[in-house]
Amino acid sequence: MNQPLAGKRIVGNWKMNGDLAANAQLLRALVDGLQQAPTSHVGVCVPAPYLSQAAQLLAGSPVCWGAQDVSAHASGAYTGEVSAHMLRDFGVRFVLVGHSERRQHHAESDALVATKAQQALAAGITPIICVGETLQEREAGLTESVVRRQLAAVIHANGACTSEVWVAYEPVWAIGTGHTATPEQAQQVHAVLRAQLRAAVDRADRVPLLYGGSMNASNAAALLEQADIDGGLVGGASLKGADFLSIIASANNAAATY
Numbered sequence: 001m002n003q004p005l006a007g008k009r010i011v012g013n014w015k016m017n018g019d020l021a022a023n024a025q026l027l028r029a030l031v032d033g034l035q036q037a038p039t040s041h042v043g044v045c046v047p048a049p050y051l052s053q054a055a056q057l058l059a060g061s062p063v064c065w066g067a068q069d070v071s072a073h074a075s076g077a078y079t080g081e082v083s084a085h086m087l088r089d090f091g092v093r094f095v096l097v098g099h100s101e102r103r104q105h106h107a108e109s110d111a112l113v114a115t116k117a118q119q120a121l122a123a124g125i126t127p128i129i130c131v132g133e134t135l136q137e138r139e140a141g142l143t144e145s146v147v148r149r150q151l152a153a154v155i156h157a158n159g160a161c162t163s164e165v166w167v168a169y170e171p172v173w174a175i176g177t178g179h180t181a182t183p184e185q186a187q188q189v190h191a192v193l194r195a196q197l198r199a200a201v202d203r204a205d206r207v208p209l210l211y212g213g214s215m216n217a218s219n220a221a222a223l224l225e226q227a228d229i230d231g232g233l234v235g236g237a238s239l240k241g242a243d244f245l246s247i248i249a250s251a252n253n254a255a256a257t258y
């Protein structure tokens with residue numbers, strides 16, 4: 001019997017932003033704003049050099065910290081890469097895998113993304129698998145086949161362990177553009193992903209499905225109310241403490257109606 005998910009998940013993706021002073025201010029605002037334990041699960045994915053700062057400032061708080069990428073290799077001659085084991089040393093709870101910016105700027109293939117997910121799982125870190133179509137693919141009617149293909153690669157490589165991943169549906173045309181998917185568009189794709197997981201993986205309902213793409217304080221509530229949207233992956237708005245806290249408040253309200 002599948003366990004229903006408890007609470008929503010809100011994860012910030014800082015991308016390549018921040019410095020020691022600004023991070024400290026943002027993380028303190030977040031922790032101060034979450035004095036009461038939130039109903040939702042909250043985390044931030046920070047640039048790798050700031051993992052130790054996040055670990056210091058967030059330890060003992062309700063906010064988890066994560067990374068934005070992980071190597072597909074365990075160790076060795078891979079200059080510049082960071083292994084899952086190294087992330088683990090910094091208390092990382094989850095890692096983004098296959099973000100569209102990495103697929104686009106670093107030519108990450110579906111197979112590579114699946115291997116990175118494998119590395120994270122082997123180290124006890126939850127990979128958040130990002131999938132999503134470009135505008136061109138959406139306009140060509142390929143949305144469903146693209147996200148299904150991206151997720152299938154992860155299921156193929158990880159088998160039963162796929163029940164331990166999180167998935168983020170992030171339409172590429174909505175990331176950083178201010179053009180959010182409508183709640184109906186997002187729900188439609190989430191339902192496709194949910195059905196694919198249920199057909200292929202035991203305990204598929206353990207897998208949270210997050211929406212990402214210009215989620216902000218104004219549109220979060222409507223997105224998070226959708227049946228198959230279990231949370232949000234938030235880029236730009238996670239860099240503004242008040243906006244991120246407002247999204248978390250929307251998630252808490254939505255979670256309370258579960």
Ligand code: PEP
Binds near residue numbers: 013015212213215237
């Ligand atoms: C992201 O980078 O994952 C993202 C969703 O960005 P934004 O919220 O800025 O669109």
